Amino acid sequence: MPIYEFECPSCGLLTTELCKMGENGESLTCLGCGHEGLWKQVSGFASPGVSKGRSAGSCSPGCHGNCAGCH
Ligand SMILES: [Zn+2]
Structure with missing residues (x-):
């Protein structure tokens, strides 16, 4: 069964x-x-500002977490 996120x-x-x-x-x-x-939240995508521990995967190399230059 799928896992869904609800708000x-x-x-x-x-x-x-x-x-x-x-x-x-x-x-x-x-x-x-x-x-x-x-x-119901759309799953399968990392939500900017919400995801924890997965944010590094959507950041450009050298971003260092502030994301000013990558997205
Ligand atoms: Zn409530």
């Missing part, structure tokens, strides 16, 4: 869920605030 539209908490293909998040509940219905 709470109420508090913004990101939740990673292992769920069946086609899950849209409407039946999921936010662990942070209890809001029902989460937004």
